[in-house]
Amino acid sequence: MAPDKNDTYDAIVVGTGISGGWAAKELTEKGLKTLVLDRGRMVRHGEYPTATKEVWELPYGGRATQEDLQRHATAARTNYVVTQATKHWWVDDNEHPYGETKRFDWVRGYHVGGRSLLWGRQSYRWSPMDFEANAKDGIAVDWPIRYADLEPWYDHVERFIGVSGQSEGLAQLPDSTFLPPMEMNCVEKHFKQSMSTNFRRTMTIGRTAHLTAPLTHAHSPQRGTCQTRNLCIRGCPLGAYFSSNSSTLPAAEKTGNMTLRPNSVVSELIYDEANGRASGVRVLDAETGEQLEFKARVIFLCASTFGTAHILMNSTSSRFPNGFGNDSGELGCNIMDHHLQVGASALVEGFDDQYYVGTRPNGVYVPRFVNIGKDKRSYIRGFGYQGGASRRNWTRLMNDPVLGEELKQKASEPGPWTMGLGGFGEILPYHHNRVTLNRDRKDKHGLPTLTFDCEIGENERLMRIDMANEAATMLEAAGYKNVRALDRGYSMGLGIHEMGTARMGRDPKTSVLNSWNQVHACTNVYVTDGSCMTSAACQNPSLTYMALTARAVDHAVQELKRMNI
Structure with missing residues (x-):
């Protein structure tokens, strides 16, 4: 459709997540x-409809029905x-299917705010060694x-969002x-x-995007401090943890420069062959089915790793037939996660x-200690641990044979202390770990679906x-009892830290993006978003996405002023 003044903006942002x-x-x-588009409501x-409800106020005592489990089958089989x-x-x-050549747990939320409402809030900087690792190990391509x-x-990001640690x-x-850091309990x-005594290793409290004290700026008056309800997955009406909804989107709205359009499914980029640039995006209105076009001088794709990959793969032209x-042929490849x-x-x-x-809506963190200095293992890269200590609650008695007064007495007393550590390990960027478009299988909007074909390798095993x-x-060294090592198995996607598909690099022949995320x-x-990542490190990646985004915007605005884009 022909653009008019209501269709043209300085910038378009696709996606409202982190x-x-x-x-x-x-x-x-x-x-x-700036026009901000989100495919969801x-x-x-x-x-946040259930944020303040008690379990007895929810249908079925809060339990999912069989229909719920069937409709949300992927989320139901994961950590969520x-x-x-x-x-x-x-x-x-059922409405948004995808294919799995090998099992892939793609957990999605289609709504304004995306997974910024659902994330674990763990916020760690990557280190110099993480950005140098590919070059040092001769793996994939070097970070540009x-x-x-990024320092x-x-x-810049941390001062605005608030990270306790x-x-x-x-x-x-x-x-x-x-x-200020949250406090560890006595066992931790x-x-x-x-x-520290036995291994000279560090354990710290989790670095988390929760407000443990007022922010050092006055630009987010809607945000309050954490009340340790640990109901974060429902959405926080206090704004105590960082989300787009509680933080960045209100800041953008305050400027008067943002037009936010929900229910807007971006199907593809529009490429201007004559000028060699993207002129805008094609959008399907999720409510009316209307096809729309919006124009802008600069476009930011932040639709999530696979949302962005889908848009790029679906955007074909004589210039970009693939x-x-x-x-480079790298689009859709090099999928990473944390196992x-x-x-x-x-x-x-x-x-x-x-x-x-x-x-406390937070745990402890053990930073990586393998393959550092003199520590050398039979694999490359490393892992960290997240976990914590707690006392078991009344649910420990669900299979207990006691009844009556004895059961009441047991239930009134806290259970024993337990301590757990779960590893987050780095997955290497393998070219063959990829996602492709399936034009024969459509979603509810008639758009092609994605098919995943990826798995961990020997290094990860x-x-x-x-x-x-x-x-x-x-x-065991701490003197704890009934120590059980465990490996429950893993399928890609389960870490919910998907990365790759449109990686940054120095050479256009081997990467999709340059050092400025262009x-x-x-x-x-x-x-x-996560599609730009060149390697995965072992730390949670969201803080790095935010820093990369702020840096890229600063570059884009300068380039616009110079008339370079």
């Missing part, structure tokens, strides 16, 4: 009239539990940036700009000391006279052995 929210905030605050901060309190966040797999390029943008002075886990403090910007469901647990004695206050054994060894072959298109 990266899209930051792109919207930074672009609008720099004065650009509108969710405003505070409009489908309940009456959370089911509205998960994608209906280094830690020094000021980590600062403890400085540790570790080279492999650079310290952040922190709010004991284990921390044991690790997908937008896919001169997990491996570690150890133990029973802890001697602390039965102690408990904790509240339900060797790492998993160490992830279980090292966790058990540390728990598509090599079309520099007015920026990609700053």
